Amino acid sequence: MRLRVNPIACTGHGSCADLLPELVSLDEWGYPLVADGAVPPELARRARRAVRDCPALALLLTADPEPGRR
């Protein structure tokens, strides 16, 4: 399970960084910097909450184990 941001939908609200500080920090413009790699199982519930609570619906949990590139 990996955490991904849809950068087009993201408005830099920053809720994700508050809810999941272990995996998300904010850059100097307020946009999320998401840690690479799989979401640790102990953080899964909070990660799902962060996805649900993103005001822009820009945070996603994807199933792919490899970094997905276009």
Next chain:
Amino acid sequence: MTGLLARAGATPVTAPHGLPRLIPAGAGADPGLAAHLARLGPPAHSPAGAAPQAGPAIIAAAQAAGLTGRGGAAFPVHRKLRAVAAAGRPGRAVAVANGAESEPASGKDRSLLWLAPHLVLDGLQLAAEAVAAGRAVLYVHRDPDLARHLADALAHRAAAGCDRIATEVVQAPDRFLAGETSALASRVSGGPARPGFAEPPVYERGIGGRPTLVHNAETLAHLALTGRFGPGWFRAAGLPGEPGSMLCTVHRADGAGHVTEAALGTALAALLPGLGGPGRGEVQAVLCGGYHGTWLDPAVAAGLTLSRASLREAGAAPGAGVLAELPASRCGLAETARVARYLALESAGQCGPCFNGLPRMAAALAELAAPRPAPRAEADLRRWAGLVGGRGACHHPDGFVRFVASALGVFRDEVAGHARGRCRATDRAPFLPVPAPPATEADWS
């Protein structure tokens, strides 16, 4: 030599030997359909009214030939064909020839569409058959003359019953990102030519929600020839690991430019006269791969060949074949800053890191290109460069950073000189081509 369709009774045509393969030799060569068929023989794709060939045979030929994309990413053609073919029912897919090269310094696709349109259109038909597409599109930048030229070509094909699926021409705005795959899908679907968040990817859900195959126009031209003359013929040029030839747009230090076809593995020194021999002092740097490419030191460039393997060692890639010599009389930082400003303003403005980072970097670079920049200009530039990579929906931020970072390396002496208030340039006239940037939403559709 036989191609995929060795039609009984057809007169065998001699496959082109050596180069050029794509664009008929001689500026006066006739781009018309009759001349095209006389030179190359019948196409490999099925004509109107005939049953389509089996897709796997075409895909297998592309794989055997080792054909990779010529739009910049060099992705293996057969893998893309397979992915699209597997993504939907027969007749569902859309096949697109991407002739919107978007790169101001590149003219190869434009040349191909003017001088050998039927080769591109043959390739599009063959690719459409490979993925059992129900729709074929040729995507080009808005240009009334080219549109008329293509309409004529398509009319002749229709009259001759060449094609099973009629090719539609869709015009794109003159934007740097208009040729990006998801931007293309958006534009052809009726929206603006802006990249989208490609989840699911375009090959699965693209134009109108259908699986979409997008290939560069030149790639399809190579596919059309491979279809006629076979994978073995395609491999007769180039390298074992990187077979075939590619079109390059060469910009010489004296201001002249041309499009030429070169076999993979050709020495850069053979393509750029300023790199070897008497012209050596005239070239300050080489830009390889276009405005998302890499600046190279001429001494380094002189030892490289036109291949991914060789260029990778210098941190570069062939890209879409742009090779430009920067004359010694110019300021490399000023040229880079001009291009960076253009690239920043060509941001689609959708992703925060991109529309915040690129313009700020362009401003910092403009300061570095001026006399006595503030000491933190370079630090700012490097910090922002580390911040935007991989954080956009498309590769625009990544390409921008690659281009700018290579400039800071190759022109490091110039950076030091500017800090002391000195610039080596004796000619301030702009060298690299940079068009006017967009201003309004209407510029994106």
Next chain:
Amino acid sequence: MSARESADLWYASRATGVVALVLLTLVLVLGVAVNRQGRLPGLPRFAATSLHRSVALLAVTFVAVHVGTAIADPFVSIGIAAAVVPFVSPYQPFWLGVGAVSVDLMLALIVTSLLRTRIGRRAWRGVHWLAYACWPAAAAHSIASGTDLRHGWLLDLGAGCVAATAAALAWRRRRTLRDAPPAQRAGPVLAAETRRRAAGAP
């Protein structure tokens, strides 16, 4: 039912109606705060989102009691259908109908918000704009259905709700870089940064 019990239901309906209006005003203000990325002092960024959601559910609860007690009260004939079907109530058909419109919109907002991860961003956003129709309908219903909000401290309360909403709308309409169409975002950033450097900013 005794007259006293009927009066109790009637007062309960009016009271919960007033509280619901105050809560709906708070929901709208919080919604604007989320959209404008306003930070509630001392609280983390997700507090506005969380509060907006919690207060919305609380408001709907009060609306449900408000409607339920009005239906249960035998003194005025308001049927169950009148709660969601506008303009069918024999009692004050128009202004009660406006209230029913507000309830319908509230239901649409709540249901789509509960399912927002499933229906997609565009659909959710499209329906959520109806919030700007829902509040005025609730406010109009509140003011016109009875005389409570026209006197004394309840008048001040009602005026406060209207003022708060007006202020929230003004805040919502303030243009930031994000509100500009995408084609006009990079340009201003470049211009501002160039100016900043020219001014010799540290």
